Each structure stands twice: as C-alpha cells, then as structure tokens.
Amino acid sequence: PIPLQHGAHRTGKRMDADMAKWRGYGLGQFIHWGLYSILEGKYKGKYYNGAAEWIRSWKEVPNAEYDVLNKQFNPATFNATAWAKMAKQMGVKYLTFTTKHHDGFCLWPSKYTDYTIESSPYKKDIVKEVVDAYTKEGIDVYLYFSIMDWHHPDWRYDLKTKEDSIAFDRFKLFTKNQLTELLQRYPQTKGLWFDGTWDNSWKKSGAFTDSLEQYLKSLVPGLIIGSRLRADEKGNRHVDANGVLMGDYEQGWERKIPKTYADVHGNDWDCVMTIPENGWGYAEKWMGHWKTTNELIEMTAQCVSLGGNFVVNFGPKADGSFRKEEIANAKEIGEWMKINSDAIYNCEYAGWEKQDWGYYTKKRGEDKVYMIVFNVPLSGSLKIKPSANYVVEKATLLEGKQQLSTEKLDYGASFIQLPKGKTFVKPFVIVLDIKPVKQQEEAGPKAKT
Numbered sequence: 001p002i003p004l005q006h007g008a009h010r011t012g013k014r015m016d017a018d019m020a021k022w023r024g025y026g027l028g029q030f031i032h033w034g035l036y037s038i039l040e041g042k043y044k045g046k047y048y049n050g051a052a053e054w055i056r057s058w059k060e061v062p063n064a065e066y067d068v069l070n071k072q073f074n075p076a077t078f079n080a081t082a083w084a085k086m087a088k089q090m091g092v093k094y095l096t097f098t099t100k101h102h103d104g105f106c107l108w109p110s111k112y113t114d115y116t117i118e119s120s121p122y123k124k125d126i127v128k129e130v131v132d133a134y135t136k137e138g139i140d141v142y143l144y145f146s147i148m149d150w151h152h153p154d155w156r157y158d159l160k161t162k163e164d165s166i167a168f169d170r171f172k173l174f175t176k177n178q179l180t181e182l183l184q185r186y187p188q189t190k191g192l193w194f195d196g197t198w199d200n201s202w203k204k205s206g207a208f209t210d211s212l213e214q215y216l217k218s219l220v221p222g223l224i225i226g227s228r229l230r231a232d233e234k235g236n237r238h239v240d241a242n243g244v245l246m247g248d249y250e251q252g253w254e255r256k257i258p259k260t261y262a263d264v265h266g267n268d269w270d271c272v273m274t275i276p277e278n279g280w281g282y283a284e285k286w287m288g289h290w291k292t293t294n295e296l297i298e299m300t301a302q303c304v305s306l307g308g309n310f311v312v313n314f315g316p317k318a319d320g321s322f323r324k325e326e327i328a329n330a331k332e333i334g335e336w337m338k339i340n341s342d343a344i345y346n347c348e349y350a351g352w353e354k355q356d357w358g359y360y361t362k363k364r365g366e367d368k369v370y371m372i373v374f375n376v377p378l379s380g381s382l383k384i385k386p387s388a389n390y391v392v393e394k395a396t397l398l399e400g401k402q403q404l405s406t407e408k409l410d411y412g413a414s415f416i417q418l419p420k421g422k423t424f425v426k427p428f429v430i431v432l433d434i435k436p437v438k439q440q441e442e443a444g445p446k447a448k449t
C-alpha cells in the first residue's frame with residue numbers, strides 16, 4: 001500500500017457499541033430547514049429548476065437579496081415536539097438536522113458569526129429545541145454541517161494565492177470553533193453529517209481534515225462521522241489512496257441505493273433520500289416523481305437488506321409546518337413499521353440469493369431471517385434458497401402469526417406457500433426460523449417431501 005499520514009486509520013467496520021447502535025437504526029429522518037425555506041424554490045414569479053436549498057446560487061437571485069432573508073425568518077408557531085412526535089410515529093430511530101447549510105445561516109446562536117438565528121425575529125435556538133425534543137422521544141440526533149459556507153468572507157473554493165491560504169486558515173479555525181460549539185452546546189449529539197467538502201480548498205486540506213476528525217472525537221468519544229469529512233494528503237475523498245474508507249460509514253449514497261452487496265465494499269453506509277426526485281429544502285413545486293409510501297418502504301427494505309440505513313428527507317416550510325404529502329408518507333410508513341419493524345430494526349444483510357418477491361433481512365445475532373414481500377407471484381409460491389449453512393425450520397406471517405406450509409425443491413431451494421384465497425394489498429413480512437447446519441456439499445435433486 002501507499003504510505004499515507006492522513007489516510008484511513010482503520011480498515012473494516014467500527015465495532016464499538018455506539019456504532020453497533022447506529023448499524024441497527026434501519027430508518028432515519030433528514031430535515032432541511034433554513035432561509036431557503038422562505039423562497040420555496042421560486043423568486044419573483046420564476047421557478048428555480050434546481051434543488052430549492054441551492055436557490056442562492058441561481059442567477060435570478062442576487063446574493064445580497066438572499067442574504068437578508070434572516071430578517072424575515074420567524075417560525076412563530078414552530079413546535080419541535082410536534083416534529084419529534086411525528087418522527088416517533090413514523091418509526092425513525094435517528095434524525096439528521098441542518099445546523100448550517102451552504103448559505104452559512106446558523107440555526108443556533110453561534111458566537112463566531114452574526115449570521116445566526118439571533119439575527120432573525122425568531123431569535124430562539126432552533127438546534128436546541130430540535131435536539132431536546134427528539135432526544136426526549138428517544139430518537140438519536142445527528143447534526144448536519146456544511147463546510148462550504150457561501151456567506152463567510154474567508155471561504156475559498158480553491159487555494160491559488162498566499163492570500164487564499166491565509167483566508168482559508170482563518171476559515172478552518174472558524175469551522176473548528178463552530179463544531180466545538182455545537183458539540184458543547186448539544187452534548188446529546190451522537191454524530192456529525194458533513195456536506196460541502198468537494199472543493200479543491202478542502203481536498204488540499206487533507207492533514208487538517210484528519211486532525212479535525214481526531215479532535216472532534218476527542219471532544220465526544222464515540223462520536224460518529226461519515227466519509228464526507230475527510231480528504232487524504234493526496235486529495236482523495238471518501239476512500240484514501242489505498243481504497244480504504246475514511247470515516248465510520250460510507251456517505252456516498254445520496255439519492256441512490258446500491259444494487260448489490262458487493263457495491264458496499266463491506267462498509268457501513270446510509271442512503272439519504274428525497275421524497276421528490278430532487279430538492280431537500282421546501283419547494284412549492286416538488287421536482288419530478290414524488291415517491292409513494294410503498295416506494296419508500298421498499299427503499300427502506302432494500303437498504304436494510306444490504307446492510308445500510310435509509311434516511312428520508314423532510315423539508316418543512318418557513319413556518320415549521322410540513323406539506324401534506326410528507327405528513328401522509330410519515331403516517332403511512334409509521335403504520336407499516338408498527339406491524340413490520342422487526343424486519344427493519346437491528347437487521348443486517350442475510351447473504352441469501354435474492355428472489356423476485358422482495359428482500360431478505362437477518363436479525364443481528366439471532367437465527368431469524370425476514371422476507372419482506374413486495375411482489376406476490378400469481379402462483380402463490382415464494383421461492384427461497386437459504387445459504388448452505390442454514391435450514392429453514394418454520395415460516396410464519398409476521399402479521400397474525402399464521403404458519404405457512406413449505407415444499408422442498410431441489411438444489412436446496414423451497415417454496416413457501418401463501419395461504420390460498422388471501423389477498424395481500426400491502427408489503428408484508430414472513431419470518432423464517434432458521435437453524436445453522438454444518439456446511440453441506442452442493443445439494444443435489446431431492447425427492448419431494
């Protein structure tokens with residue numbers, strides 16, 4: 001391997017208790033809220049065709065006009081407890097919340113800039129309200145923080161001159177100070193979700209990103225930080241020059257889901273997903289296809305079946321209320337999770353050959369595999385092919401506990417027979433009680449039992 005001072009300091013998964021808890025979340029909530037929520041993806045009657053939280057970068061919006069939106073931000077009826085209760089009902093185990101997005105506006109009263117919630121009519125510490133309310137509901141809180149800060153005079157996209165480097169050194173100190181402030185003001189914080197780290201200025205700061213990560217973890221032992229923070233000394237991001245992930249989990253799955261287990265390279269990972277096609281901040285007109293509840297449930301199952309967490313984004317309006325589609329999705333996902341969350345929480349990749357009917361998940365540390373069924377075959381027979389080291393002892397519908405008959409096929413496969421005459425109108429779960437067996441040679445054709 002290439003000798004690196006500031007590459008990954010660990011190969012393989014982080015195996016402490018904090019990370020084990022993170023690995024078991026299954027389902028999370030992202031919330032993007034800020035000054036961009038005021039503009040709703042439009043300006044002076046024109047609709048921005050990009051992501052609403054990026055509207056400041058649209059040529060139709062003069063920076064000076066965007067930057068004074070802090071004078072308008074006043075969610076007087078904002079109720080963090082209502083947010084937390086909606087999230088609890090939805091069944092999410094963790095929240096990732098925007099403390100500062102690319103526009104540089106801080107939703108907490110930072111003492112390192114005036115561009116904070118204190119400069120708005122609202123004044124109160126939104127980050128504290130959110131952290132406290134979600135923690136009270138038993139939902140772990142992770143703080144989103146954008147390194148790139150369009151508002152800060154010392155931000156640089158690249159380091160071309162001596163002046164750039166002097167300014168960016170000030171900016172790096174400002175960043176370290178703000179992160180220290182966040183972790184000290186909100187000690188319940190379980191981790192940081194970094195963004196805005198793709199520019200050359202950051203790629204040229206590999207050593208700093210390494211010392212920053214180590215510093216933050218010295219402040220909060222067990223703190224969880226994904227792969228988007230770091231660069232190695234050669235400017236590689238996410239994975240270092242030796243192809244080793246830098247960070248506690250892979251953060252590359254934004255609005256996309258891995259196809260196969262091979263795609264995740266044995267790392268922990270999360271997939272953060274918008275309900276519309278794109279756009280994280282509130283937009284009056286959502287972009288493209290709006291995901292239905294069944295699609296979001298399927299994405300959750302798909303992610304957990306490949307060893308990751310699925311994080312659904314919500315973009316509240318400037319007043320702190322959610323749009324009706326998000327409220328409906330949260331409620332319906334919650335209703336499904338109420339019945340089926342055994343197949344999601346503390347589950348992992350099962351390693352069985354995927355079948356057309358849906359996804360397998362395996363309960364961590366238990367001899368239980370779940371079939372999450374989305375496509376019911378007209379035959380009513382669901383084919384399974386357990387890995388050679390397990391046999392299936394029993395198959396039971398999770399809802400209602402009805403035991404299902406099975407029929408052995410050849411080559412170690414079986415049919416699980418769905419009850420005749422029962423129609424399934426929602427995704428459902430079959431629980432397989434399995435038993436480990438010593439490794440068998442490739443099973444040949446077997447007589448029908």
Ligand SMILES: COc1ccc([C@@H]2N[C@@H](C)[C@@H](O)[C@H]2O)cc1
Binds near residue numbers: 051053
């Ligand atoms: C250069 O492309 C992007 C796309 C999305 C982002 C941000 N990451 C998401 C989690 C949102 O915060 C989005 O604004 C940044 C740059």
